[in-house]
Amino acid sequence: MSNNYESNAYLFASFKKLEKAYTEYLLKKLGKFHLSPNEIEVLCCLQNTSSAREIVLLTDVSKGLVSRSVNGLRKKGYITTTLSEKDKREQNLALTDEGESLRLKIEEVRAEFFEKAFQHYEGIERQVFEELVKLLTKNLEIDK
Numbered sequence: 160m161s162n163n164y165e166s167n168a169y170l171f172a173s174f175k176k177l178e179k180a181y182t183e184y185l186l187k188k189l190g191k192f193h194l195s196p197n198e199i200e201v202l203c204c205l206q207n208t209s210s211a212r213e214i215v216l217l218t219d220v221s222k223g224l225v226s227r228s229v230n231g232l233r234k235k236g237y238i239t240t241t242l243s244e245k246d247k248r249e250q251n252l253a254l255t256d257e258g259e260s261l262r263l264k265i266e267e268v269r270a271e272f273f274e275k276a277f278q279h280y281e282g283i284e285r286q287v288f289e290e291l292v293k294l295l296t297k298n299l300e301i302d303k
Contacts, residue, residue, distance in 0.1 A: 181272060188268045192261060193235075197228040202237065202254070202262045203269075209251045237261055 182196050189199065197220055204214045215225050229252060232238045237258035243249040254262060277285070 177276075181276075184272045185265070185268055188271070189265065195228065195231070197224050198232055199265055201225060201228045201232060201252075202258065202265055205238065205252055205254050205258070206262060209253060211250060211252060214252075232258070 185199055186194075186196065194202075197218075200218045200220065201214055204217050208214060208217070211222075211225050211229055214220070215222050218225070220228075229238065229240065229250070233240055237255055239253050239255060240250040241253075243251050280288075
């Protein structure tokens with residue numbers, strides 16, 4: 160095991176830079192919609208779930224930030240909320256037609272970013288990267 164602190168710190172700083180580049184790319188391309196990064200994530204999650212609780216788990220974003228994002232998206236007309244029949248403390252979230260159009264635009268912009276980020280990155284390089292990320296994630300989950 161390597162204890163090269165500077166090299167390891169550089170690698171993790173690189174992940175942070177990648178995330179920042181991703182966020183800035185989305186915000187620039189979607190600027191006319193005046194969305195926060197968390198609102199973008201919530202809209203993307205609504206393809207697979209209608210629960211704010213599940214969005215918290217999927218995105219690892221706090222309940223408070225998801226709640227603020229939901230309120231902002233509702234005010235902008237991109238989502239609707241209704242009380243859950245099973246649990247009155249929970250709201251069911253749904254995209255409006257305008258929200259679904261925006262979600263599709265977000266997916267298009269995300270695909271553009273990933274295509275750019277992963278160009279010339281195929282075969283063994285990609286496999287090694289994926290395995291490295293899985294291993295790092297697994298190592299960090301041990302301490303949870």
